[in-house]
Amino acid sequence: MNKKDITVNKLKSLGEIILEDVEKNSVPAIKxxxxxxSNIVYDEDKRYYVLGDRYGRRSLGNVKQISKIAQMVYVANFCKDLVRRGKTATLREMYxxxxxxxxxxxxxxxxxxxxEDLEVTLGMTREDLGLMPEEDGASVYGNITIQDDDVEINALKAGKSGYTISPTIDEVQFVDHDVKRVIAVETMGMFHRMVQEDAYNKFDTLIVGLKGQAAxxxxxxxxxxxxxxxxxxxxMNDGDPWGFHIAMVIISGSAKLAHVNHQLATPDAKFIGVTASDIINYDLPTDPLxxxxxxxxxxxxxxxxxxDEAWQMEIKKMLKIGKKAEQQSFxxxxxxxxxxxxxPEKLEQME
Structure with a gap:
């Protein structure tokens, strides 16, 4: 059974649960x-947030919950139609x-x-359900070839702004690559600086422009x-708490998306900087916290x-110096x- 059929069957199962309760003369309810x-737990072994085992029960026997169940059924039916027809819709369009x-x-x-209730109930991502966000994915520049539908794209030949990551990235296939690492940077200003300075060649790397908080x-x-x-x-992000957070969401996911962190978090990713130590060691221009x-x-x-001890040290050091710095401050x-x-100096330290 392919992914499309699995998704349609899971969506249909929501309605079947209600129908089964009706046939049994029971009050329909959805878990x-x-x-x-209180149900979001940081898993030390997995190194990201996960959902605990607590469930809520939405029952048509509760007047306050009738509209919630109706909303879920309508959204599920809308998604089922999208998936069957091979279409997608933005969250704004659905609204x-x-x-x-x-x-x-x-x-x-x-x-x-x-x-989000629907994706956590069915154990699928909203992208699987055909729902897409408004924001674009990051830009990728470097020697990787991907196949999106029947089109092959090499991110080194897609122009200086690179390949834009598709919202349906799970449907994209990696055909070939000739790189040794990936360097993701917070701002597009730094992305373009690295492209201009031939960083993809110097470091055998893919350059990913995050555009702020990563989609x-x-x-x-x-x-x-x-x-x-x-x-x-x-x-590599700005040297401030917000840059730290952008990096950590990539590494260990977010509490809000605990139900899909297993598909989004990259626990082995490493934060290059800008750290508080970098601000001191490189005597960077700063702004007061x-x-x-x-x-x-x-x-x-x-x-x-x-x-982690290294994170705690950098946080304490930034509080002590009372300063922050942008990645462009170099x-x-x-x-x-x-x-x-x-x-080169930072990569040598980390590798």
């Missing part, structure tokens, strides 16, 4: 895994399509949450190249994903410095 904070349904959503956030498709791409192609993944930065750093220090020493000096 939905709890996504409350507007729902305007013609006999159930209502207060706003798009409410319909998004129902989509789900980007995280899935990084996990796939790490596991399927055995390529080490390195992350704001109150919100300090608060966020203190939150990170208590987060189980940052228990330009103080010339545009080429980050590729000619910083990255």
């Amino acid at each position: 939905v895994p709890s996504r409350g904070t 507007y399509v729902s305007e013609g349904w006999d159930v209502e959503f207060g706003d798009q956030q409410e319909s998004n949450i129902v989509g 789900r498709a980007t995280r899935r791409f990084l996990k796939r190249v790490n596991e399927e192609l055995k390529l080490p993944v390195y992350i 704001k109150d919100i930065d300090v608060l966020r750093l203190k939150e990170l220090s208590k987060d189980p994903r940052y228990r 330009s103080k020493y010339g545009l080429e410095y980050v590729v000619d000096t910083y990255l």
Whole structure:
């Protein structure tokens, strides 16, 4: 049975559960895994957040839950139609399509949450269900050839902006590659700097421009190249708590997506910098930490994903110096410095 048939059958099973209860003269109910904070657990062995074993029960016998079940059934039926026809829809499109349904959503956030309820209930990703986010995936530049439907694309020949990761990245096949590692950078400014300075050749690397917080498709791409192609993944972000967080979501996933972290997290990925130590060692231009930065750093220090001694040291050091730095701050020493000096030194330390 192919993935499409599996998805359709799982979606149909939601309605069959309700029908079976009706035939038994029982009040129809659906079990939905709890996504409350008390049911989100950091798994030390897997090195990412997972859902615990608690479930909620949505019953048509509870007046307050009738609309919730109706919303889930409508969304499931919409997704079943998408998958059967080989189509996709953005979350925004689904929200507007729902305007013609006999159930209502207060706003798009409410319909998004129902989509997440559906994926956690069925044990499938929203992308499997045909639902796509609005944001693009990252840009990839380097010598890798992928096949998307019947088209082969080499990311080294797709223009200076590279190949844009598809939201349906699981349907993409890796045909060939000639690289030894992957370097993901937070900003497109750094992505283009690395392309211009021939970093893909100097380091035998794929360059991935994250565009800020990495989209789900980007995280899935990084996990796939790490596991399927055995390529080490390195992350270079701004030297501030937000850059730390962007890196950690790639490495250990997020609490919000605990139900799909097994498909998104890349626990063996490594954070190159910019670290607090880099700020000191390279005498980088800085900005003072704001109150919100300090608060966020203190939150990170208590987060189980940052228990590692190296992370704790960098967080404490940043709090001590009271400064942060952008990844472009290496330009103080010339545009080429980050590729000619910083990255070679850091990669040598880490490899």
